[in-house]
Structures are given as C-alpha cells and as structure tokens.
Amino acid sequence: MAIELTWLGHGSWLIETAGSRIVLDPFLDENPLSPHKAADVQADFILVSHGHSDHVGDAAPIAHRTGALVVTNYEISEWLRATHGVQNVLGMNLGGGVKMPFGHVKLTLAFHSSTLPDGSCGGSPAGFLLTLEGGKKIYFACDTALFDDMRRIGAAGIELAVLPIGDLFTMGPADACEAVRLIQPRRVVPDHYNTWPPIAQDPQAWAAAVRESTAAQPLVIEPGGKIVV
Numbered sequence: 001m002a003i004e005l006t007w008l009g010h011g012s013w014l015i016e017t018a019g020s021r022i023v024l025d026p027f028l029d030e031n032p033l034s035p036h037k038a039a040d041v042q043a044d045f046i047l048v049s050h051g052h053s054d055h056v057g058d059a060a061p062i063a064h065r066t067g068a069l070v071v072t073n074y075e076i077s078e079w080l081r082a083t084h085g086v087q088n089v090l091g092m093n094l095g096g097g098v099k100m101p102f103g104h105v106k107l108t109l110a111f112h113s114s115t116l117p118d119g120s121c122g123g124s125p126a127g128f129l130l131t132l133e134g135g136k137k138i139y140f141a142c143d144t145a146l147f148d149d150m151r152r153i154g155a156a157g158i159e160l161a162v163l164p165i166g167d168l169f170t171m172g173p174a175d176a177c178e179a180v181r182l183i184q185p186r187r188v189v190p191d192h193y194n195t196w197p198p199i200a201q202d203p204q205a206w207a208a209a210v211r212e213s214t215a216a217q218p219l220v221i222e223p224g225g226k227i228v229v
C-alpha cells in the first residue's frame with residue numbers, strides 16, 4: 001500500500017495511509033491557495049503543530065463534522081475542548097510519541113511561537129515525525145527556524161522531509177537548504193510559501209539549490225498536487 005500525500009496549500013497536508021485520512025494543519029477556508037474547503041475534507045485524524053490561525057485554522061469545524069481525533073500539544077487540545085467543544089482530542093508534548101492505527105506520531109522540536117487566535121497560550125510549537133507503513137518516516141518541520149538538532153531528527157532516516165521556505169515567519173530558502181543538509185532525507189518538498197506576497201518564493205530555484213548542494217531529491221508540487229511515498 002502506498003502512502004499518498006496531497007498538498008492543500010500553505011502548511012496544510014492530507015495524508016492517506018493504511019486506511020486512515022490524516023489532515024495536518026488544516027487552513028483551508030481562509031487560504032487563498034487551497035483547492036479544498038473545510039466542508040469538503042474528510043478526516044479520521046487531524047494533526048495541529050501550533051496555535052497560529054494559519055495552522056489551527058479549520059481544525060475545529062472539521063473535527064466536529066467528521067469526528068476525527070485531533071492530535072496536538074496539550075495546551076491546544078485543552079483550548080479546542082474548552083472554547084470549541086471538540087471532545088475527541090489527544091494532548092501531547094515535545095519529544096512524546098504515540099501509537100496510532102496508521103503508525104506512530106512523535107512531536108518534534110520547532111523554534112517558533114504558538115499563541116492561539118484569541119490570545120490564549122498555545123504551548124510549545126512542534127513539528128511531526130510520522131512513522132508510517134513499511135516503517136517509512138516523514139518529517140514535517142512545520143513552522144520553524146533552522147536548528148542544529150534537525151540533524152538528530154534526520155538520524156532516524158527520513159524518506160520525505162516537508163520544510164517551510166517562505167521566510168519572514170519561518171526558515172527562508174537558504175536556511176531550508178541547510179536544513180536538508182542536516183536532515184539528509186531521501187526526498188524533500190517545500191511548503192509555507194506563496195500563500196501571500198510577503199512569503200513569495202521561487203520553489204524551482206530552491207529545488208535547484210537543493211539538487212546542487214545535497215543528495216536529496218527535491219519535489220515541487222502545486223496546491224492540490226500529490227506525492228506517493
């Protein structure tokens with residue numbers, strides 16, 4: 001069975017594997033690049049990396065409609081329960097892992113902030129290290145600066161890394177290229193760019209730099225595009 005990833009634009013992804021549909025950082029209704037709206041996404045699980053509105057976005061309405069389990073940090077899980085009435089939540093914290101029907105989910109470090117849309121504390125921002133069918137590991141850095149311990153995450157052996165390249169709020173192209181050198185994934189795909197003018201980037205130029213300076217295979221897709229792992 002293949003693992004299929006669909007980019008929903010910005011930092012939003014749909015992962016289909018082992019009969020589960022996992023939506024990561026759903027930001028659809030307010031996302032100018034997303035080919036999907038919150039009302040037409042099916043999900044069994046929702047992963048939320050941090051509290052910013054472009055990541056926690058449509059988690060609550062999708063959770064209410066589908067009954068999907070929301071997996072996120074403890075503070076965001078409690079916020080979703082208290083302010084949005086989302087009962088099916090699992091709160092974690094950095095470095096923690098959990099077995100899921102589709103594989104294993106680990107919350108990794110991310111250097112960023114995590115205030116929730118109403119100003120509540122959103123705990124520590126995170127990335128996700130997923131171990132899926134066949135033991136394949138996919139690392140979503142989510143919103144973060146470059147940090148040297150990405151090397152340690154990469155030591156697990158990463159089949160696909162998903163890295164932000166937008167700059168301004170996250171790593172820009174040069175730091176994301178250095179992240180590829182630290183992580184050494186087999187393949188890498190950029191996200192969190194071109195959603196709005198302040199994070200406009202040329203993904204093809206970035207891919208060329210990755211090809212030139214690392215052993216990873218860069219993949220550039222359009223919102224709505226798919227990657228099979």
Ligand code: NI
Binds near residue numbers: 050055112113143169
């Ligand atoms: Ni953010």
Ligand code: MN
Binds near residue numbers: 054055192
């Ligand atoms: Mn963001």
